[in-house]
Amino acid sequence: MAVARWMVATRQNPAYGQLTRPYVAQHGHNGGQLYAADLNFDSVAEEFGINRGFPPELVAEAREARDVYAQDRVDAREISLVTVDPQGSKDLDQAVYIATRGEGFEVFYAIADVGAFVRPGSGLYAEALRCGQTVYLPDCPARLYPPELPEGSASLLSRSRSSRGAVACHRRLVGRCPLRRGAPGQFAA
Helix, strand or coil: CCEEEEEEECCCHHCCCCCCCCCCCCCCCCCCCCCCCCCCCCCHHHCCCCCCCCCCCHHHHHHHHCCCCCCCEEEEECCCECCCCCCCCCCCCEEEEEEEEECCEHHHEEEHHHEEEEECCHHHHHHHHHCCCEEECCCCCCCCCCHHHHHHHCCCCCCCCCCCEEEEEEEECCCCCCEEEEECCCCCC
16 A cells, blocks of 8 residues: 655535535634533543643644645645545545546545644644543544644645645555455454
8 A cells, every 4th residue: 555645635525515614613622512512521521631722832833833744745636535524523634535447446545644743842742642632522522732733734624725735545446345244343355
């Protein structure tokens, strides 16, 4: 499988409309509510030591972060990728292209290269090591990075029509690929 750092231009999934995002009610933390119900999981986050905000210096660092691989990327803007994130997502980070090719398919999958914006030794890097991952609580996520990064310069959604960095893979699937039943609910190719 070929994996490379690519420069991509994406189109939002047409099922979700234009490049505008649906309304998301604002919550007191960084991000919006996931549900219409008035939920508050602050006590759960506190009990498990989950930080749901960022100090101003990390927010500023996220705003100023730049793609360290921008000059080294392969230009793949001719591929018509479509974002595959769920409706309401603000951090569009996944995109796909699938086309039939003879008896098979050509597949490109791209994911936003957020790590290219986080320099080792920086405050963002230290915070990412501390958090480990985004935690999705029912009321709103406790993010790995300040939203200024995954929803801004590192998002695949280009509000300015500029190119976006991604890590991508390309596969050609040919012939038949029958699925065999594995454990309940699992399939193997």
